Amino acid sequence: MLQETEIIKDTTHLGDEGEMVINMGPQHPATHGVLHLVVTLNGETIKKIEPHLGYIHRSIEKMCESLTYRQFIYVTSRMDYLSSHINNLGCALLIEKGMQIEVPERAKYVRVILSELTRIASHELWLGAMAMDLGAFTPFFYAFREREMITDIMEDTCGARLTMNYIVPGGLMYDIHPDFQKKVKAFIAQFKSKVTEYEDLVTNNIIFQSRTKGVGILSAEDAISYGCTGPVARASGVSCDIRKLFPYEVYDKVEFDEVIETAGDSFARYIVRVKEMNQSIRIIEQLIDNIPEGEFVGKTKNVLKLPKGEFYTRVETARGEFGVYIVSEGGTTPHRIKFRSPGFSNLSALNHMAAGSKIGDLMATMGTLDLVIPDIDR
Amino acid sequence: MFIKDYISDVYNGVTSLLKGMRKTGWYFVHPKEIITEQYPDNRATLKLADRFKGEVVMPHDENNEHTCTGCTACELACPNGTIKVVTKFETTPEGKKKKAIDSLVYRLELCTMCNLCVVACPSDAIKMAPTFEHSVFDRTKLTKILNHPGSKIKEGIE
Amino acid sequence: MFSLEGLTAMIQNWLAANFNPTMVLVLQCVIVILLAITLFAVLGLVLVLMERKVAAHIQIRLGPNRVGPGGMFQTVADTLKLIMKEGLTPDKADKLLFNLAPFVVMMVGMLLLAPIAFAKNFQIWDLNIGVLYISSISSLSVIGILMAGWASNNKYSLLGAMRSGAQIVSYELSAGFAVLSIIVFTGSLQITDIINSQENGWWLFKGHIPAIISFVIFIIAVTAETNRAPFDLAEAESELTAGFHTEYSGMRFALFFLAEYINIFIVCAIGATLFLGGWMPLHIGHWGGFNHLMDYIPSSVWFMGKTFFLIFLIMWFRWTFPRLRVDQLLDLEWKYLLPISLFNLLLATVIAIYGWHF
Numbered sequence: 059m060l061q062e063t064e065i066i067k068d069t070t071h072l073g074d075e076g077e078m079v080i081n082m083g084p085q086h087p088a089t090h091g092v093l094h095l096v097v098t099l100n101g102e103t104i105k106k107i108e109p110h111l112g113y114i115h116r117s118i119e120k121m122c123e124s125l126t127y128r129q130f131i132y133v134t135s136r137m138d139y140l141s142s143h144i145n146n147l148g149c150a151l152l153i154e155k156g157m158q159i160e161v162p163e164r165a166k167y168v169r170v171i172l173s174e175l176t177r178i179a180s181h182e183l184w185l186g187a188m189a190m191d192l193g194a195f196t197p198f199f200y201a202f203r204e205r206e207m208i209t210d211i212m213e214d215t216c217g218a219r220l221t222m223n224y225i226v227p228g229g230l231m232y233d234i235h236p237d238f239q240k241k242v243k244a245f246i247a248q249f250k251s252k253v254t255e256y257e258d259l260v261t262n263n264i265i266f267q268s269r270t271k272g273v274g275i276l277s278a279e280d281a282i283s284y285g286c287t288g289p290v291a292r293a294s295g296v297s298c299d300i301r302k303l304f305p306y307e308v309y310d311k312v313e314f315d316e317v318i319e320t321a322g323d324s325f326a327r328y329i330v331r332v333k334e335m336n337q338s339i340r341i342i343e344q345l346i347d348n349i350p351e352g353e354f355v356g357k358t359k360n361v362l363k364l365p366k367g368e369f370y371t372r373v374e375t376a377r378g379e380f381g382v383y384i385v386s387e388g389g390t391t392p393h394r395i396k397f398r399s400p401g402f403s404n405l406s407a408l409n410h411m412a413a414g415s416k417i418g419d420l421m422a423t424m425g426t427l428d429l430v431i432p433d434i435d436r
Numbered sequence: 437m438f439i440k441d442y443i444s445d446v447y448n449g450v451t452s453l454l455k456g457m458r459k460t461g462w463y464f465v466h467p468k469e470i471i472t473e474q475y476p477d478n479r480a481t482l483k484l485a486d487r488f489k490g491e492v493v494m495p496h497d498e499n500n501e502h503t504c505t506g507c508t509a510c511e512l513a514c515p516n517g518t519i520k521v522v523t524k525f526e527t528t529p530e531g532k533k534k535k536a537i538d539s540l541v542y543r544l545e546l547c548t549m550c551n552l553c554v555v556a557c558p559s560d561a562i563k564m565a566p567t568f569e570h571s572v573f574d575r576t577k578l579t580k581i582l583n584h585p586g587s588k589i590k591e592g593i594e
Numbered sequence: 595m596f597s598l599e600g601l602t603a604m605i606q607n608w609l610a611a612n613f614n615p616t617m618v619l620v621l622q623c624v625i626v627i628l629l630a631i632t633l634f635a636v637l638g639l640v641l642v643l644m645e646r647k648v649a650a651h652i653q654i655r656l657g658p659n660r661v662g663p664g665g666m667f668q669t670v671a672d673t674l675k676l677i678m679k680e681g682l683t684p685d686k687a688d689k690l691l692f693n694l695a696p697f698v699v700m701m702v703g704m705l706l707l708a709p710i711a712f713a714k715n716f717q718i719w720d721l722n723i724g725v726l727y728i729s730s731i732s733s734l735s736v737i738g739i740l741m742a743g744w745a746s747n748n749k750y751s752l753l754g755a756m757r758s759g760a761q762i763v764s765y766e767l768s769a770g771f772a773v774l775s776i777i778v779f780t781g782s783l784q785i786t787d788i789i790n791s792q793e794n795g796w797w798l799f800k801g802h803i804p805a806i807i808s809f810v811i812f813i814i815a816v817t818a819e820t821n822r823a824p825f826d827l828a829e830a831e832s833e834l835t836a837g838f839h840t841e842y843s844g845m846r847f848a849l850f851f852l853a854e855y856i857n858i859f860i861v862c863a864i865g866a867t868l869f870l871g872g873w874m875p876l877h878i879g880h881w882g883g884f885n886h887l888m889d890y891i892p893s894s895v896w897f898m899g900k901t902f903f904l905i906f907l908i909m910w911f912r913w914t915f916p917r918l919r920v921d922q923l924l925d926l927e928w929k930y931l932l933p934i935s936l937f938n939l940l941l942a943t944v945i946a947i948y949g950w951h952f
Contacts, residue, residue: 132548133515193823193824193826193916194915194917199654213485213488214486214487216487221549223549223551231551258456258458259460259914263453264452265453265916268922418919419919457910460910461910472655
């Protein structure tokens with residue numbers, strides 16, 4: 059048993075050999091949330107980065123143990139708030155799998171369209187925020203103009219703009235708005251006309267390219283060993299898109315490409331996300347005209363009870379693989395829930411990626427990891 | 437061919453920068469593209485979605501009647517105890533004792549706008565209203581009683 | 595036609611008629627000082643608001659539009675706020691240098707006002723080595739920045755100040771070469787001579803290829819010299835520190851902030867003088883009628899118009915491009931700008947000798 063003084067000496071290395079230890083504190087314009095990074099610097103080079111988490115830990119998993127299976131879904135919207143539909147979808151899929159509930163086709167189509175819209179909205183915000191970190195303040199506003207159209211669609215149909223709580227076990231909570239198809243088509247038309255803007259301002263810009271090429275390299279083996287998923291792993295050449303490998307809902311019926319790059323640097327991660335936006339548009343285009351008529355929710359009992367056992371399901375959020383794992387004792391509330399958050403594993407690779415590079419590269423690396431801290435801290 | 441690479445480097449760099457500048461310059465000379473809404477000056481023309489989840493209300497018709505039977509389904513469905521239904525016993529004209537709603541206490545400060553109470557209600561008594569200006573100086577004003585004083589249930593609702 | 599030289603002549607005659615010569619000189623100095631300070635204050639107000647409005651319109655939003663009509667009094671409100679803030683001095687900071695640094699930077703700005711010709715015959719001091727004076731005085735601003743970084747007793751301020759210092763010193767070279775290529779065309783360092791030589795056309799058009807290349811290099815170099823984006827790594831908000839002015843608050847920070855905008859105005863004024871003709875209206879060759887028409891617009895309007903156009907250009911850069919990392923910044927200067935400007939100077943000399951310019 060270590061004495062108290064020994065524990066303190068063990069965990070607070072105060073920089074030997076002329077190294078500086080500085081805090082990129084919880085409040086910082088560039089960390090996209092309350093993330094505390096303890097950075098050990100040697101002059102201008104980074105030796106080690108240690109993230110300290112927990113500033114927004116709200117004990118969501120414990121809280122869900124006292125909520126019924128219908129009630130706990132709204133909390134997952136608040137975990138990764140940029141992919142709220144997809145998080146809700148993961149939980150709903152798990153309950154449907156456990157209780158063998160049939161989901162009507164109409165609900166499946168609408169769920170996939172909403173998931174892809176959410177993915178585009180999340181990537182738009184990421185694009186704006188990343189450009190802003192690197193000093194280009196204008197693409198943020200252009201990206202938000204497109205995102206505003208998506209949130210308007212969400213507001214019309216689901217009633218909320220960020221934390222939607224519209225997907226329930228069995229289908230949707232209520233039917234879509236009559237203007238849904240029209241507005242989605244208008245959005246697709248506008249998005250396609252604005253794609254060249256992002257290319258001109260950010261992708262082809264020589265300053266942006268020289269700041270992100272060759273920075274923060276993550277090899278494929280390292281990506282797998284750290285458990286990175288999503289665009290971070292796909293930019294290193296690892297094929298891990300859940301929509302292709304373990305298709306759910308109607309993903310096996312639509313045609314889209316899994317975007318894989320092999321360079322593994324920040325620019326590759328950037329390109330993967332931009333191309334993913336285009337692939338999402340492709341998916342939506344194939345589905346939007348063919349939404350079948352019918353019920354929007356399947357028949358479920360009033361009180362949901364998962365049979366005794368362990369259940370796991372996974373979905374592909376904008377950040378990576380989101381997993382929901384429930385241990386059920388047969389009651390109306392789960393005995394234990396565990397959420398596998400994609401941001402947590404992606405963040406663990408930050409030290410490996412950024413050690414040895416300069417401070418200026420840290421922003422470029424962290425921006426492309428697309429971290430949402432409430433997702434990491436739950 | 438170092439000189440050729442050098443010159444093409446410079447040329448590509450400069451043209452990419454100029455293309456970016458053309459884009460932002462275009463926006464500068466087109467002020468019609470500005471999409472800022474100047475709230476609170478535009479309250480008269482502000483349009484919100486009908487389904488926007490602002491707060492829970494109990495619609496009353498012109499006879500000051502609602503359709504809430506006091507079954508507490510909404511209280512059971514709410515994940516965090518926002519709604520509390522206070523019931524009382526009423527005598528119907530036939531002389532039977534029936535449970536009826538006394539007051540439906542709704543705490544706006546706790547509500548997460550998840551809509552589960554609206555979906556759970558068997559008689560469609562409550563719905564979400566699109567109001568969004570909830571700021572008050574006194575926190576007790578956020579605890580609302582949803583059924584109006586003196587209102588009673590409509591005939592024929594079970 | 596409104597002209598400022600009439601005004602100065604009138605004031606001079608009135609002073610000479612009423613006071614003895616020494617008193618006239620003293621009074622003229624006092625008037626010039628007051629005008630310079632007023633110019634600074636007004637410029638600060640106008641430029642900060644201009645920056646915010648330009649930024650807003652590029653970003654498809656409105657800028658400040660509540661404080662006063664069109665947001666005119668926004669900067670006044672900002673200045674009042676800065677004055678009322680507590681001016682903290684760090685504990686172990688070098689008090690003399692800490693307090694002196696903002697004033698050094700402001701002084702450089704004021705000294706540089708002297709040779710600039712705002713309108714015809716409206717110059718404070720027309721010395722025969724005007725351009726050399728400008729180059730040398732503008733190098734002094736590095737001292738103020740290094741003083742600020744050192745005296746803050748803060749290792750990140752020092753780091754930022756060192757980076758700023760290296761950046762400014764390197765980009766002075768390219769700016770100097772760009773200026774030199776115009777001097778090669780005009781053959782004189784005096785500002786009045788340079789402007790008068792542009793009577794039949796601005797050097798940007800007369801000295802075709804080398805002048806255009808010099809102009810581009812000059813604009814890039816002065817953006818880097820004044821620590822503006824995309825070269826503002828030293829003071830960027832999303833980097834680790836705010837650079838050499840981290841520890842300054844209140845009125846001293848306001849002085850640094852003001853000095854940055856004044857510097858932008860001054861370098862744009864110099865660029866306008868050298869490349870775009872200063873107060874000289876747009877004349878094309880010997881087209882008498884057209885030139886006479888252009889002369890109707892007062893020369894001060896020409897000067898201000900050109901300067902503010904260049905200021906707009908620099909602001910346009912800031913809101914379009916991301917930041918360069920510090921080693922890429924120095925890379926750009928030493929590997930690209932300097933060789934190109936050397937080659938350009940050679941080209942300009944050859945063209946000037948053979949008379950191949952217009």
